Amino acid sequence: MQFIETRGNDGQKPKKVNFSEAILNPSASFGGIYVPESLPSFDIEFLKKHIDSNYKELAYDILKEFEIDIDDETIQKALDRYDSFDDSKNPVPLSKIEDDCFVMELYHGPTRAFKDMALQPFGYILSREAQKVNQNYLIMAATSGDTGPATLETFKNQANIKVACLYPSGGTSDVQRLQMVTEEADNEKVIGVVGNFDDTQNMLKELLSSEDFKEELKKRDIKLSAANSVNFGRIIFQIIYHIHGYLELVRQNEITMGEKVYLVVPSGNFGNVLGGYYAKKGGLPVEKLMVASNINNILTDLIENGIYDMASRELIKTASPAMDILKSSNVERVLFDKFGATRTKELMDDLNSKGKYTLTKDELASIQEDFVATYSDDSECIDEISNYYKKEGYIFDPHTATCMKSYRQREKKELKSIVYSTAEWTKFSTTVAKALGNSEVKNDTEALKWIAETTNQTVPPMIAELFNKPIVHPLVVEKEFIKNEMLKFL
Ligand SMILES: *Cc1c(COP(=O)(O)O)cnc(C)c1O
Numbered sequence: 001m002q003f004i005e006t007r008g009n010d011g012q013k014p015k016k017v018n019f020s021e022a023i024l025n026p027s028a029s030f031g032g033i034y035v036p037e038s039l040p041s042f043d044i045e046f047l048k049k050h051i052d053s054n055y056k057e058l059a060y061d062i063l064k065e066f067e068i069d070i071d072d073e074t075i076q077k078a079l080d081r082y083d084s085f086d087d088s089k090n091p092v093p094l095s096k097i098e099d100d101c102f103v104m105e106l107y108h109g110p111t112r113a114f115k116d117m118a119l120q121p122f123g124y125i126l127s128r129e130a131q132k133v134n135q136n137y138l139i140m141a142a143t144s145g146d147t148g149p150a151t152l153e154t155f156k157n158q159a160n161i162k163v164a165c166l167y168p169s170g171g172t173s174d175v176q177r178l179q180m181v182t183e184e185a186d187n188e189k190v191i192g193v194v195g196n197f198d199d200t201q202n203m204l205k206e207l208l209s210s211e212d213f214k215e216e217l218k219k220r221d222i223k224l225s226a227a228n229s230v231n232f233g234r235i236i237f238q239i240i241y242h243i244h245g246y247l248e249l250v251r252q253n254e255i256t257m258g259e260k261v262y263l264v265v266p267s268g269n270f271g272n273v274l275g276g277y278y279a280k281k282g283g284l285p286v287e288k289l290m291v292a293s294n295i296n297n298i299l300t301d302l303i304e305n306g307i308y309d310m311a312s313r314e315l316i317k318t319a320s321p322a323m324d325i326l327k328s329s330n331v332e333r334v335l336f337d338k339f340g341a342t343r344t345k346e347l348m349d350d351l352n353s354k355g356k357y358t359l360t361k362d363e364l365a366s367i368q369e370d371f372v373a374t375y376s377d378d379s380e381c382i383d384e385i386s387n388y389y390k391k392e393g394y395i396f397d398p399h400t401a402t403c404m405k406s407y408r409q410r411e412k413k414e415l416k417s418i419v420y421s422t423a424e425w426t427k428f429s430t431t432v433a434k435a436l437g438n439s440e441v442k443n444d445t446e447a448l449k450w451i452a453e454t455t456n457q458t459v460p461p462m463i464a465e466l467f468n469k470p471i472v473h474p475l476v477v478e479k480e481f482i483k484n485e486m487l488k489f490l
Contacts, residue, residue, distance in 0.1 A: 001066050003036055006028065027230075040066060060076070102419065113149075115149075119151060134160075142166045146322045148180050149183070175426065229271030246285070255416055261416050267291045273289050295316050309356040320381065320401075380401075429447035436451065
């Protein structure tokens, strides 16, 4: 299958590219991104055929349906990365928390957030493809906390890839910071930046667009790639678990084949819910994709009112930092799918020049056929964590907690819901301890210990070990020194 560009073609780049090209060089004409030219079908026939497939078998067949130009051995080896999850036979367990509500736990990988679901296999494929074309690539990530650890973990000691990861010093949880600064690999560099996530991201953008820096990369024969969800290589792996979750409900006799379900997705950059949208579009019986946000509710506004307005907003720091996002990159792929390249370019040009775009009435109606949206503020999330622990003994992280208000607001109460849990509570233990009644804990060490003792939960070894590992990336710098540090690393 070929990949095309969301904002049309500028005459400089090829009109269509293979999957391997789209993932190695993910930036398309006019600042757009790549999308598949058509979508495979995930209809009842496909579902019936896969009723007995395990996760890896299903994943393999879905990748095959996309006819990607990656050889079978590479695909198999990439999927073998799921063997390192807690339960290799069942990497994404589904927990029942209400008669009609199931939590799909996407956090059983090495860094305890859903980013591993895609980044683990994707990292293997990207490195293999870079080796095949005999080219070195640099991946630069600015992270608010989950992307950084997952990117470092998947690419560590992988040939032809270098990773530089910038994080806002003081802007992540202790666990997230330790996951990054203790990661030891010759091909990776981690730099703390004095400032918040916005400063860090702006710094990265500045660096990536500086002619000077580009020249330095050229001298060293290094190309730039990306591992965030603008890369379709991430999205393709985020379609699989939506289909797997549905099949799991059929297998557990919770639904009959063909019965519709709600998918409730805590959203930031819109990559997770986009995977659900592609699955729905391919025929998965989904009533609505429910987009859950925190107080940075720009997606709620878009889906309810058809207005995407960054200009009148300031980013607010919340207890669910991975969703503290105003520029949600993957919305563009939905706009393209529904309204085409010309209109998408127009809307994105508006966003760049005015910080805002507005959909027509018909366009909004089309969005609302697939999506509904709700947001929760921090105190509502804390209440949800507290309530579900008391009621079910189940512990949500603050991101997953935003889903429960959406779930209660579903229109057709007779349908079942799948809620996506995007992080383990251990990554946000200070907030969770507060929700469970202890506001005294001063840091993650104390919070993890208190929660484990009070609730009888175990802290997984990869989190517990972090506190004893040596810190190999102590560097925290003012932003003007980043370039120098980068050049030293390269
Ligand atoms: C990345 C992340 C999200 C947001 O996912 P998107 O695909 O960017 O919408 C939500 N929760 C957690 C814990 C995350 O790490």
